[in-house]
Structures are given as structure tokens and as C-alpha cells.
């Protein structure tokens with residue numbers, strides 16, 4: 027039994043080293059366009075790093091036991107196995123402590139960070155409706171509306187522009203069912219609930235656009251009907267001067283279009 031424990035221990039250490047190396051080496055994350063996104067990616071990395079030794083331990087003990095203590099013939103069942111109390115208690119304490127640590131940080135600490143500075147520089151009001159996003163910039167008296175036309179014609183769809191370096195406060199609601207406002211490049215997602223205004227903050231950093239990476243888009247993330255996958259729009263993070271120009275252009279288009287935009291396929 028001593029020997030088995032030693033083998034399991036060595037395999038566990040080896041597999042954990044390999045696992046941690048993989049966690050550190052592989053970059054599975056989409057482009058980062060907000061300060062909050064960096065924190066959320068870091069939280070995911072921490073979670074993977076702490077979960078790796080727990081995962082490898084379970085796998086090693088299970089596979090080693092299956093192989094080492096397998097029935098070699100059709101003989102009767104082996105002797106009963108009784109719980110090893112110090113091990114059981116130790117396991118409970120260690121995994122509970124890890125979970126508590128994560129609840130505190132990045133859980134509580136991260137939540138506090140996301141909620142800092144509740145005013146923001148720019149307010150963006152979002153109204154979700156099957157299957158549009160109505161995006162209003164109250165400081166600029168401008169509203170843009172997306173059309174549910176899908177990825178093939180994404181370049182024709184409306185654009186949600188954000189000025190780089192600014193802290194954006196999104197105020198989100200819905201007029202029909204529950205939707206979810208999600209911008210992958212910001213790593214932020216909040217439900218749009220009828221009768222409620224939910225808030226979400228993002229301090230956008232680098233310029234970027236949907237043309238560069240599909241993570242720069244609004245995507246509904248709550249199944250809301252047949253148009254759900256098409257409930258998206260392009261997101262562009264641009265320099266503040268460019269943003270001012272964009273607002274002017276959009277206003278001109280609104281005056282010229284005079285409501286023609288509303289004839290989408292509902």
C-alpha cells in the first residue's frame with residue numbers, strides 16, 4: 027500500500043506539472059478590449075491553475091486503482107474498503123478552503139472592481155426587443171438599431187461605437203422576453219429583463235472592430251426565440267475624435283433615412 031501511495035504521488039506531481047504548463051502556455055482567450063476583460067481572463071487562469079492539481083489527483087487515483095486493483099480472474103469480490111478518516115477530512119478541508127478562497131478573490135474582490143466608479147464617462151442605453159438592439163447615446167441624442175440579418179450580412183448591420191479610453195455605463199432593459207447583452211471582446215454580459223434596468227460597466231481600451239475579430243460584436247446570449255442567433259450587431263472601439271465624427275455621421279444618416287430603417291424582417 028505504501029508503494030501504491032508513492033507511485034500515485036509521483037504520477038500526480040508529474041501530471042500536475044504538465045497540466046500547469048499547459049494552462050500557462052495555451053492562450054484560449056479572444057482579443058481583450060477592456061480593463062475588465064483582463065481581470066476576467068486572469069480570474070479564469072487562476073481557476074484553471076487551482077483546479078489542475080485537484081483534477082489530476084482524482085484522475086491519477088481513479089486510473090491507477092482501476093489498473094492496479096483490477097480482478098485478475100473470475101474470483102469473488104475483494105475485501106471491503108473502509109474510509110481513511112484523516113484523508114477524508116483533509117480532502118474536505120483543502121477543497122473547501124480553495125473554494126472559499128475563490129469566493130473571496132476573484133469572486134468578491136472582482137465584483138467590487140467591476141462595480142467601481144458607478145457614473146462612467148459615457149452612458150449607453152440598450153433596449154432589447156425580439157430581435158433587435160436599440161442602442162441610445164443619451165449624451166448625444168442618438169439611437170442606432172440593429173437588424174436581425176445574421177452573420178452573412180453582418181457588414182450591413184448597425185454598429186455600436188465606443189470611444190477608446192472611456193468608462194462606459196450600459197443601462198440595459200427589454201420590452202418583451204429576457205435577452206442577454208453580451209460583448210465577447212469586453213468579456214461582459216448582463217441579462218436584459220422586462221421591467222428592470224440592469225447595468226454593466228466596461229472601460230474600453232484598444233481600438234478594434236468586427237472586421238478584425240468576431241469578438242467585437244453584441245450577441246444575444248439568452249435564448250429568446252427563432253431570431254436569437256441573428257440578434258447581434260457590430261462593435262467598434264475607436265479613438266475619441268473618430269467617435270465624435272461617427273456620431274455626426276450617424277445623425278446625418280438618421281435625418282436622411284427618416285425611419286426607413288424600421289422595415290426589417292420581424
Ligand SMILES: [Cu+2]
Pocket residue numbers: 205206246247248249250251253254255257
Ligand atoms: Cu436571444
